[in-house]
Amino acid sequence: QKEVEQDPGPLSVPEGAIVSLNCTYSNSAFQYFMWYRQYSRKGPELLMYTYSSGNKEDGRFTAQVDKSSKYISLFIRDSQPSDSATYLCAMRPSLTNNLFFGTGTRLTVIP
Amino acid sequence: NAGVTQTPKFRILKIGQSMTLQCTQDMNHNYMYWYRQDPGMGLKLIYYSVGAGITDKGEVPNGYNVSRSTTEDFPLRLELAAPSQTSVYFCASSYEGQAAAWPQHFGDGTRLSIL
Structure with missing residues (x-):
């Protein structure tokens, strides 16, 4: 079993839709949770960074962490064509700097 | 802000050749990392590296070597290139301290093909 599971998609939505991206994990020691956005031929760019359980909002983006279910989500409201990218979840325990990544979900927002 | 800079952006190598992928960061981060990204594999x-002079292996270290002589630079060396090393390589950096742990920031990658 992979430590981090992420549906690879691809996911295609119309402009203005609400997008839900999800990851599940198996290691209960994970404490820090991140979402990265990666455009084609670019490096991952940090979108959201949360510690432990709860919600965090930043503009059109909301990150949710449910540690009891070992499940994290990223919601994108009013999706735009510029949101078209691959979204990577990543997480790590508190006592190590090693990140564990999902395989990424490719999102296309159609104008 | 330059952030994390990787060179070269693209490279084609023949089997058995060697090369060094360069990475430098200007954020004064103490931690630096090298990743490879293969299709569908994350x-x-x-x-x-946790600081100058200190390096450690990750999940897939075979066939690679690193050094960290300064805070800013963290080169990755391939000694005998093999087709299995065809990949996109990303360098990242972060700050880790007793009171804070900040997320990793990535460069734009080096696309390497071994033929």
Whole structure:
């Protein structure tokens, strides 16, 4: 079993839709949770960074962490064509700097 | 802000050749990392460094070497290139301290093909 599971998609939505991206994990020691956005031929760019359980909002983006279910989500409201990218979840325990990544979900927002 | 800078952006190598992938950061981060990204496989950690002079293996270190002589630079060396090392390589950096742990920031990658 992979430590981090992420549906690879691809996911295609119309402009203005609400997008839900999800990851599940198996290691209960994970404490820090991140979402990265990666455009084609670019490096991952940090979108959201949360510690432990709860919600965090930043503009059109909301990150949710449910540690009891070992499940994290990223919601994108009013999706735009510029949101078209691959979204990577990543997480790590508190006592190590090693990140564990999902395989990424490719999102296309159609104008 | 330059952030994390990787060179070269693209490279084609022949089997058995060697090369060094360069990475430099200007954020004064103490931690630096090398990952490889293969299609459908996510990012895998090759090596990391917690400061100048200190390096350690990640999940997939075989066939690679690293050094860290300064805070800013963290080169990755391939000694005998093999087709299995065809990949996109990303360098990242972060700050880790007793009171804070900040997320990793990535460069734009080096696309390497071994033929």
